[in-house]
Amino acid sequence: MTFLGNRGRDDPTAPVTRGVPNLLASRRSQLFTGKRGVAASAISSIVILGAIVALLYVAPGGATVRFTYFNLHDMWQAWQGDPTKGIEAIRDGIVANIWMFLLSEVLVLFLGLMVAWCRITTSPVLFPFRVLATAYTDVFRGVPVLLVVLLVGYGLPALEFGVLSSQSLDVYGVIALTLSYTAYVSEVFRAGIYSIPSSQTHAAQSLGLSNASTMRRVILPQAVRNVIPPLLNDFISLQKDTALVSVLGAVEATRAAQIYASTVFNESGLTVAALFFLVLTIPMTRFTDRLIAKDRGRRLVIAS
Amino acid sequence: MSDVVLEIDSVVKRFGDNEVLRGVSLELRTHEVVCLIGASGSGKSTLLRCINLLERIDGGDITLFGQSLGDVRVDPKLVRRQVGIVFQSYNLFPHLSVLDNVILGPVRAQKLDREEAREEALALLERIGLKERAHEFPERLSGGQQQRVAIVRSLAMHPAILLLDEVTSALDPTLVGEVLDLLAELAHQGMTMLIATHEMAFAREVAHEVAYLDKGVLVEKGPPEQIFSAPREEATRVFLSRVH
Numbered sequence: 046m047t048f049l050g051n052r053g054r055d056d057p058t059a060p061v062t063r064g065v066p067n068l069l070a071s072r073r074s075q076l077f078t079g080k081r082g083v084a085a086s087a088i089s090s091i092v093i094l095g096a097i098v099a100l101l102y103v104a105p106g107g108a109t110v111r112f113t114y115f116n117l118h119d120m121w122q123a124w125q126g127d128p129t130k131g132i133e134a135i136r137d138g139i140v141a142n143i144w145m146f147l148l149s150e151v152l153v154l155f156l157g158l159m160v161a162w163c164r165i166t167t168s169p170v171l172f173p174f175r176v177l178a179t180a181y182t183d184v185f186r187g188v189p190v191l192l193v194v195l196l197v198g199y200g201l202p203a204l205e206f207g208v209l210s211s212q213s214l215d216v217y218g219v220i221a222l223t224l225s226y227t228a229y230v231s232e233v234f235r236a237g238i239y240s241i242p243s244s245q246t247h248a249a250q251s252l253g254l255s256n257a258s259t260m261r262r263v264i265l266p267q268a269v270r271n272v273i274p275p276l277l278n279d280f281i282s283l284q285k286d287t288a289l290v291s292v293l294g295a296v297e298a299t300r301a302a303q304i305y306a307s308t309v310f311n312e313s314g315l316t317v318a319a320l321f322f323l324v325l326t327i328p329m330t331r332f333t334d335r336l337i338a339k340d341r342g343r344r345l346v347i348a349s
Numbered sequence: 350m351s352d353v354v355l356e357i358d359s360v361v362k363r364f365g366d367n368e369v370l371r372g373v374s375l376e377l378r379t380h381e382v383v384c385l386i387g388a389s390g391s392g393k394s395t396l397l398r399c400i401n402l403l404e405r406i407d408g409g410d411i412t413l414f415g416q417s418l419g420d421v422r423v424d425p426k427l428v429r430r431q432v433g434i435v436f437q438s439y440n441l442f443p444h445l446s447v448l449d450n451v452i453l454g455p456v457r458a459q460k461l462d463r464e465e466a467r468e469e470a471l472a473l474l475e476r477i478g479l480k481e482r483a484h485e486f487p488e489r490l491s492g493g494q495q496q497r498v499a500i501v502r503s504l505a506m507h508p509a510i511l512l513l514d515e516v517t518s519a520l521d522p523t524l525v526g527e528v529l530d531l532l533a534e535l536a537h538q539g540m541t542m543l544i545a546t547h548e549m550a551f552a553r554e555v556a557h558e559v560a561y562l563d564k565g566v567l568v569e570k571g572p573p574e575q576i577f578s579a580p581r582e583e584a585t586r587v588f589l590s591r592v593h
Contacts, residue, residue: 247403248440252454252506253430262457266444344443344486 116313123305123314132308135317138301141215142287145297149222150280156223157230162260164235178231185228190221191289197221198293215297218290226283233279237272238264270340277333281326288322298322353378354414354541355400355510361408362395369395371565372409377510380539384552384573387562388588393545394437396562397512400543401434414509430458433503434512437519439495441487447474447498448483454506466505473501477531493524497531511535513544549592553577561585
């Protein structure tokens with residue numbers, strides 16, 4: 046054997062003999078190339094969706110499920126609410142979800158960065174912060190969000206300690222979600238910061254930049270770009286977890302749907318709430334994808 | 350002879366058990382160009398990084414303008430404003446335009462007025478023929494262009510000394526020339542430089558003194574004519590016969 050493959054064993058100098066190599070894809074995969082591929086995906090989608098819908102008609106309990114969860118009349122009623130019967134509108138509940146996650150996200154971004162910074166810094170003055178930050182992430186990543194919501198929601202009012210104990214349920218929800226998600230997001234930021242090669246730090250330092258400037262002007266802008274996808278992942282998770290605040294009795298979309306269900310005995314409101322969360326997250330995912338593509342394009346194409 | 354600006358005295362540097370510099374001594378005078386030659390792993394890069402305080406030395410002393418860098422009161426930032434360094438892999442900031450790469454140091458470290466820094470940066474970029482590309486991002490430039498921007502980025506800080514760490518080693522052979530030409534021009538203008546390089550022809554032409562490093566030991570140093578034509582040490586002769 047030589048490095049060049051299986052030459053004749055008897056005569057190492059004999060040329061390698063091989064026929065014309067086959068470069069064509071297998072017959073089966075040829076079926077799904079070009080326009081045929083689009084048609085194939087359309088057909089498979091229709092078949093699979095059809096099967097799911099068919100299940101609602103074929104299954105023994107199908108009629109019940111269709112009536113209880115997909116009743117258009119009840120869906121509309123739950124969305125509208127009915128003040129005379131004490132039924133909160135999902136429409137109004139949604140507003141609570143939206144402001145809770147918007148506020149939490151802003152807080153989480155800022156605090157997550159601070160916690161990551163504390164954990165990364167080597168400054169001796171910040172030593173106690175480093176220990177605290179590490180303990181904090183360990184604890185709040187380990188405790189289920191639902192428990193954090195319950196502990197904050199019942200615990201802080203029980204303290205009977207001024208402003209801290211006299212907030213609305215939504216505010217306790219924001220505090221709980223921020224506590225939980227800051228722990229996750231700080232780890233995302235930390236990973237992002239570590240993903241920037243040390244040569245970038247060296248280059249910045251060699252220009253006489255301070256540690257703070259190096260972080261702010263060189264490392265963070267690159268790190269944040271790198272972690273946008275996992276960051277978005279956590280934000281989608283956070284948006285959905287605003288539903289957990291319902292356990293405190295805060296009237297948001299899920300809670301409104303539950304009130305409707307327990308009053309009218311129809312669960313269609315839950316479907317409405319589920320659709321709302323979908324409508325919220327999908328555009329955000331697409332928007333971020335575009336943002337990332339735009340940034341890549343900007344860096345590789347002549348800037349204006 | 351002009352003043353000694355940088356004095357390297359018996360410097361030792363270890364990475365764990367691995368001693369990469371074993372008592373290296375060297376002097377650099379104003380307007381002088383010294384080329385460090387030697388195989389990969391001989392300690393050339395480490396020596397440059399020690400001078401820039403990117404690495405801490407384990408023995409000996411480095412003196413800059415008569416002040417020991419080992420003094421605990423020395424601020425690394427202030428040292429680095431005197432001593433610029435250019436890296437083998439350019440290390441430009443990919444998220445900043447060429448112009449922003451060049452003005453980052455002057456604006457953030459030297460607190461220079463942004464407009465002033467901009468004008469100066471553009472003038473420097475014009476001298477290397479890259480003014481038109483000032484607003485592009487580094488990834489759009491060729492390796493040679495990126496390295497020349499990296500050199501200009503260092504120059505914008507007006508360093509007293511420029512350290513160059515194998516700046517052409519990562520380049521396509523066709524792009525080496527443009528970078529070496531820029532260095533030769535700087536040498537001609539009197540820039541004080543310490544250059545780690547594998548380009549022997551360049552060292553012979555530009556250097557006032559050539560120092561040969563082998564396994565962390567400075568084997569010999571002298572004027573290029575002597576080192577390249579009549580090396581005193583056997584090790585130098587063997588090394589040069591391999592690279593030629």
